[in-house]
Structures are given as C-alpha cells and as structure tokens.
Amino acid sequence: MKIHIVGGGAIGLLHAGRLAQAGQEVTVWTRTDKQAEQLRTEGIRLEDLNGEACDIPVLSYTLASLAKQSGKDDSPSWIILTVKQTHIDVSLLRQIQLLSHRHTAVLCLQNGIGHMDKLVDFLPEAALYTGVTSIGARRLDVRSVRHTGEGQLWFGPLNEDKKDENLQNLLLNMLQSAGFSVQLSNEMKGRIYQKLLINAVINPLTAIYDTTNGELPRHPSRLKLMRSLYEETVSVLAADGKKPEDDGWQRVLQVCEATATNVSSMLSDVRAGRETEIDWINGGVSALARQSGMPSPLNDAVTALVKQLH
Ligand SMILES: NC(=O)C1=CN([C@@H]2O[C@H](COP(=O)(O)OP(=O)(O)OC[C@H]3O[C@@H](n4cnc5c(N)ncnc54)[C@H](OP(=O)(O)O)[C@@H]3O)[C@@H](O)[C@H]2O)C=CC1
Ligand SMILES: CC(C)(CO)C(=O)C(=O)O
Structure with missing residues (x-):
C-alpha cells in the first residue's frame, strides 16, 4: 500500500x-x-x-x-x-x-x-x-x-x-x-481536547515568557497564570461536551516536567520568526467559547499577545 x-x-x-x-x-x-x-x-x-x-x-x-x-x-x-x-x-x-x-x-x-x-x-x-x-x-x-x-x-x-x-x-x-x-x-474528540488543554496552557505562556517547558511552572506568578488559563480552558471544553479529567492539572505539570528541557513548538516558531499555531490552539478555545456564549478573556489575551511576537 x-x-x-x-x-x-x-x-x-x-x-x-x-x-x-x-x-x-x-x-x-x-x-x-x-x-x-x-x-x-x-x-x-x-x-x-x-x-x-x-x-x-x-x-x-x-x-x-x-x-x-x-x-x-x-x-x-x-x-x-x-x-x-x-x-x-x-x-x-x-x-x-x-x-x-x-x-x-x-x-x-x-x-x-x-x-x-x-x-x-x-x-x-x-x-x-x-x-x-x-x-x-x-x-x-x-x-x-x-x-x-x-x-x-x-x-x-x-x-x-x-x-x-x-x-x-x-x-x-x-x-x-x-x-x-x-x-x-x-474517542478522538476527547483525546484532541486533552492535548489541546495541555498545549493551550504550556505553548502560549512559554512563548510569552520565552522560557523552557520545565522553567514555566517554577515561578509562582507564572504558575498562577497557568492555573487560571487551565481553569478557563477546562470550562470552555466542558461546555462543548468534554468532561474534565480529575487529574488534568497534574497532567499539565507532568508534561512540563517530562519535557523540561524542551522549547515548546510555539516558542520555537516565535524565535524563528515563523507564524505560530496560536489561532488553532488558544484561538480555537476562544472560538469554542463564542459558540457556547461564554467569555474567554485569558485565551483571547494570550492569542493577541502571541500574535504580536512574530
Ligand atoms: N514536532 C513535534 O515534535 C510535534 C509536532 N506536532 C504537530 O504536528 C504538526 C507538524 O509539526 P512539525 O512537523 O513540527 O512542523 P514543521 O514546521 O517541522 O513541518 C511542517 C512542514 O510542512 C511543510 N509544508 C508547508 N506548506 C506546505 C505545502 N503547501 N506543501 C507541502 N509541504 C508544506 C513545510 O515545508 P517548508 O519547510 O518547505 O516550509 C514543513 O516541512 C503541527 O501541527 C505540530 O503542532 C505534534 C506533536 C509533536
Ligand atoms: C507538549 C508540548 C508542549 C511539548 O513541547 C507540545 O506539544 C508543543 O511544544 O507543541
């Protein structure tokens, strides 16, 4: 074949x-x-x-x-x-x-x-x-x-x-x-949303702070922002039919740990002056929020911020 x-x-x-x-x-x-x-x-x-x-x-x-x-x-x-x-x-x-x-x-x-x-x-x-x-x-x-x-x-x-x-x-x-x-x-919708949730927290914030995945949660104010972005994204995905996992937040932290020395794909794109996938990650979450009639101020904000970076 x-x-x-x-x-x-x-x-x-x-x-x-x-x-x-x-x-x-x-x-x-x-x-x-x-x-x-x-x-x-x-x-x-x-x-x-x-x-x-x-x-x-x-x-x-x-x-x-x-x-x-x-x-x-x-x-x-x-x-x-x-x-x-x-x-x-x-x-x-x-x-x-x-x-x-x-x-x-x-x-x-x-x-x-x-x-x-x-x-x-x-x-x-x-x-x-x-x-x-x-x-x-x-x-x-x-x-x-x-x-x-x-x-x-x-x-x-x-x-x-x-x-x-x-x-x-x-x-x-x-x-x-x-x-x-x-x-x-x-269960692909669930799996796509699971990955989206991880990317929606790690990718924009590593790009904005210009930091590796492992460094991102090490600073208390960055950790707080990660958590808020996580909570907002979970609510949007839940409204679109994706039941949140009990250990979802721990998974985000585990991915940061497991890929600690990685530069996320979004930060690599920013550093190389390439267009990023922000419109399909946090921009995608904002679009889902609009469909459900929900606000998504943090996803809107990181989308706008990352778009300014390249
Ligand atoms: N890399 C990774 O570890 C992971 C990536 N992903 C996802 O996989 C996807 C691909 O990522 P990745 O491989 O890293 O991306 P790359 O940027 O390395 O590769 C994309 C490729 O697509 C080519 N391309 C662009 N436009 C065209 C076209 N019109 N016709 C033919 N080829 C074209 C580019 O060619 P050219 O170089 O000539 O511009 C480039 O070689 C992304 O959505 C990413 O988020 C998911 C998990 C892990
Ligand atoms: C999981 C993560 C954040 C690993 O770097 C990734 O998928 C990406 O960089 O796009």
Whole structure:
C-alpha cells in the first residue's frame, strides 16, 4: 500500500523515515523542489533517540508537480498530513484533492483544532482520520530529523459512516511494525481536547515568557497564570461536551516536567520568526467559547499577545 506523507517537516520526516525503513512504499510530498530533490537523491537522515543516524531512501516530489501528472493510480493508499495548521490553505487542500481517490484515507496529525472542518469541506466523501501524538521530533535540515522523545499516537475516524476498517487496520499494523506506539481510538474528540488543554496552557505562556517547558511552572506568578488559563480552558471544553479529567492539572505539570528541557513548538516558531499555531490552539478555545456564549478573556489575551511576537 502506498503511503503519502504531505509535508517534510519534523513529524513528516520522522514518520516517513521509520515507515520506509520498515519496508513501506513511502512518498514525501514537499513544498519546495530543493527539498524533494535532496530527499530523492540522499534519502531521509534519521537520528534515533541514542543519537545514531542512518540514511533511508524515499520517493519525494513537490505537491505542485501533481497538477502535471496524468492519470490517477487508484490503488489503496494513505495520506498522512503533517504540515502545520498555518499551512492548511485552499491551495494545499486542492492538492490533497488531486492526491486522493476513492480508496484513499487521510490522517491529520496537527495539534490544535479547526483543521478537520476544512478537510471535510474539501473531501466530503473521504475516509478522514484525526490523530494526536505526543512523540517528539525536530528537523535538523531539509532531509534530517532527530527523534527527540517517545510518545503515544492515537488515531480514529472523524465520521464513523466513512471509516474504512481495512485501511485503518493496515495503517495500525504498519505504524506498529515501524516501531511507533500507536492505538486506534473511538474517542478522538476527547483525546484532541486533552492535548489541546495541555498545549493551550504550556505553548502560549512559554512563548510569552520565552522560557523552557520545565522553567514555566517554577515561578509562582507564572504558575498562577497557568492555573487560571487551565481553569478557563477546562470550562470552555466542558461546555462543548468534554468532561474534565480529575487529574488534568497534574497532567499539565507532568508534561512540563517530562519535557523540561524542551522549547515548546510555539516558542520555537516565535524565535524563528515563523507564524505560530496560536489561532488553532488558544484561538480555537476562544472560538469554542463564542459558540457556547461564554467569555474567554485569558485565551483571547494570550492569542493577541502571541500574535504580536512574530
Ligand atoms: N514536532 C513535534 O515534535 C510535534 C509536532 N506536532 C504537530 O504536528 C504538526 C507538524 O509539526 P512539525 O512537523 O513540527 O512542523 P514543521 O514546521 O517541522 O513541518 C511542517 C512542514 O510542512 C511543510 N509544508 C508547508 N506548506 C506546505 C505545502 N503547501 N506543501 C507541502 N509541504 C508544506 C513545510 O515545508 P517548508 O519547510 O518547505 O516550509 C514543513 O516541512 C503541527 O501541527 C505540530 O503542532 C505534534 C506533536 C509533536
Ligand atoms: C507538549 C508540548 C508542549 C511539548 O513541547 C507540545 O506539544 C508543543 O511544544 O507543541
């Protein structure tokens, strides 16, 4: 079965590299010719958790080149979308339409919320899957990626009536054979909200305070703000049907501890002058609050503050 990885960033290269290493037919669809050419000629350089690196051959093309290709191969395939929220625009969605056909399933691995609605609009008949992962990866250059932390991947169908059990089991087995810790879930909304809650507290505050995840809760006034942002976000998610977990606050603190030396993805984006995913994390929480007729002053404020940072 063909696996199309859309986006050759940290998550894309890690998943493409491991799946190709396990013998799967993987194509990485990139934005630039330069990256596609380098991946085709030199392969993905994958550095594992012990710092050992190897080169893995993969196919790679730009998404733009799809428009020039004639005829569709309609053998079963998976598209794994690994771009950032900020990259999901009309032009990318049209390219994904070109890449997909009736035997294709699409898995989205973004943090935050809001992207699945766009995918449904462009691919109303497709078997769409959402995923949440806590794995850590960092891209070192256009073909090299470092695996920075173990994590769990959960994925499940967005709409039960469109799910393809055969394709989902094949992907599950392929990911497991490639060494990922992965499980299917019928509770994806809950899992997405659980991750959203963690990102909604840690990401904006590490970006605003320019601090590592581990340092964030060490200062009492920052801890107080984390707690207030946590409480507001819990209320908004509860109003949208996500019952809060008893140990949710402890989980946020555990993630800070477990990823203590990490620079959050939002702070990395700010430092690199890139647009952040704030609109789909705290901005997403504010949008849910508006739908429920609730105020969300802290989520509104951190969204506005982070937008000023890049
Ligand atoms: N990295 C991590 O450890 C984790 C990340 N996530 C989530 O996963 C998602 C991806 O993150 P990550 O891999 O770190 O992000 P990166 O920024 O490393 O990668 C995104 C990639 O998408 C590519 N891209 C952008 N636009 C297009 C396009 N139109 N066509 C093809 N490719 C495109 C970019 O290409 P180019 O470089 O050319 O701009 C880049 O290579 C995010 O939502 C993130 O929050 C979740 C858990 C952990
Ligand atoms: C869990 C956390 C905060 C780890 O850094 C993350 O997902 C991110 O940085 O986006």
